[in-house]
Amino acid sequence: MNIVIKPFTEEMIPEAGHLLALRHKRNRALLPLLPTRFEELSATTQAVETLWKKKFKNGHAAYRDGRMVGYLLGDFTVQSWGRCGYVYLPGYALADGEKATVTQDLYCALGEDWVKQGVFSHNLYLCAADANIINAMFGLGFGKERVDALLDLGTAAIPETETPPGIMIRKAGAGDSDHLGSLSDVIMRSLSNAPYWHPTLPEEWEELREGWAELADDKEWTVWLALENNEALGTVGFRPEQENPTSLLVSPRTTYLSVAATKLKARGRGISTSLTWQGLEQASKDGFDICYTNWISPNLPASRFWPRFGFKDVAYRLSKQVNPMISWTRTG
Ligand SMILES: CC(C)(COP(=O)(O)OP(=O)(O)OC[C@H]1O[C@@H](n2cnc3c(N)ncnc32)[C@H](O)[C@@H]1OP(=O)(O)O)[C@@H](O)C(=O)NCCC(=O)NCCS
Known part of the structure; x- marks a missing residue:
């Protein structure tokens, strides 16, 4: 039939x-x-x-x-x-x-x-x-x-992380809004490059900066900062991912990794590798079992970076x- x-x-x-x-x-x-x-x-x-x-x-x-x-x-x-x-x-x-x-x-x-x-x-x-x-x-x-993508924090082999020379890594807190705001354009610039060429309208830039700056005071987020001479060069943030009626990827005790960015001039020094492993180790200590993240596949710096940590593809757009x-x- x-x-x-x-x-x-x-x-x-x-x-x-x-x-x-x-x-x-x-x-x-x-x-x-x-x-x-x-x-x-x-x-x-x-x-x-x-x-x-x-x-x-x-x-x-x-x-x-x-x-x-x-x-x-x-x-x-x-x-x-x-x-x-x-x-x-x-x-x-x-x-x-x-x-x-x-x-x-x-x-x-x-x-x-x-x-x-x-x-x-x-x-x-x-x-x-x-x-x-x-x-x-x-x-x-x-x-x-x-x-x-999802990463099993229970089985992830989290290595001893070495902080890159000259860099200080610490959690962000009140007073770090300018540091975080200064990183707000990093992802959109990367998305605008070949081979994605995704436009972000200038009218949205200030809102984006405000959103990143507010993370400094947001108790839900654990944000890690990498600083050199009091300039923020990189960040990675985590927040608990909530289960909801349509979240087919979210188990209990899942943390969401986001706002990962290293300024162009500081790339390739191991900053994000160090931030990410430290953040994942802390998330595991805080009782999270799984880390969820997502990236744009034509955003090459990201799509070649995250699988190295053991993130496994679970869905695609x-x-x-x-x-x-x-x-x-x-x-x-
Ligand atoms: C993805 C991103 C955060 C990585 O940041 P980073 O600080 O440059 O990352 P690292 O330096 O730890 O690693 C980057 C590369 O340097 C290498 N590296 C790591 N430590 C190194 C060191 N000590 N010396 C030399 N190279 C090193 C890594 O192996 C990696 O290699 P690859 O380029 O072949 O992937 C960065 O490229 C970025 O901000 N991209 C634009 C924004 C973005 O896409 N964010 C993610 C959104 S999902």
């Missing part, structure tokens, strides 16, 4: 939750650091329900012989570069034994909804264990843009830009 694609409705949530629980169980067999709770129907049903409650959602489900064998749910948000459609990790599942062409067909339906609504930036978060679906999406013109001219060139 052929596949029938239908628009997603609220009544489909339990069946979708069932498919998601099975998918997560298969994913976890390959990636054991994924959280256990999403093998439970109650958690996956809640995850799908949460996505379906979003304001600007679209979704479709695939049926064979009256049984749901796949679904794809997305929603769009407005960014400074336009309307962007996202399928988050709980937003898809495919029954065991079904071909990834089903997910391709579901994307045709979802993507068509998006294009009709002026959404030309299409983004899919997919579990790294779903290689067949990832490949099927590459076949539709998607590319890998972001990597989400695939992206595709549709040419907006399709809005007025298509007839009928």
Whole structure:
């Protein structure tokens, strides 16, 4: 019997939750650091329900012989570069034994909804264990843009770290807002370089600086600073990552590594290596079991750096830009 694609409705949530629980169980067999709770129907049903409650959602489900064998749910948000459609990790599942062409067909339906609504930036978060679906999406013109990764702090071999000569490493605190603010442009500059060329609007720069500066006083964050002659040259920050109904990557006692940056003039001296190992060691001592981080895969300094610490890919964001001219060139 052929596949029938239908628009997603609220009544489909339990069946979708069932498919998601099975998918997560298969994913976890390959990636054991994924959280256990999403093998439970109650958690996956809640995850799908949460996505379906979003304001600007679209979704479709695939049926064979009256049984749901796949679904794809997305929603769009407005960014400074336009309307962007996202399928988050709980937003898809495919029954065991079904071909990834089903997910391709579901994307045709979802993507068509998006294009009709002026959404030309299409983004899919997919579990790294779903290689067949990832490949099927590459076949539709998607590319890998972001990597989400986990590190098992229980088994990580954290080496003795040597602080680079002339550098002082310490935790940031009140009074360090200027130090942190001075590092706020490092990542956006890296993202603007080849081969990503990602623009950050000048109107956003000051807000970015304020956000980094505020980390100095934020009790939730543990931020490490590397200083030389009282100038901040690098930083790495950690905060507890909260479990929520859709966080398919987050187990209890997970810490999130972010705001990692070394000024261009100080790169390659071992500053970030030293900050990162010290931060991971402290996180482990503080009772965290897993460290989560993510990076933009075409941001080469980052994507060549993090795997060295033992971070393992667990999910990807695939992206595709549709040419907006399709809005007025298509007839009928
Ligand atoms: C990623 C980043 C934080 C690394 O910072 P860094 O302080 O240069 O890192 P390190 O010096 O510890 O390591 C960088 C390189 O120097 C090497 N290195 C480490 N210690 C060294 C030492 N004592 N002497 C010479 N080289 C050294 C490392 O092996 C690494 O090699 P690679 O270039 O082949 O990857 C930095 O490139 C950066 O800020 N990039 C832009 C912002 C960014 O992308 N941030 C991450 C967002 S996810």
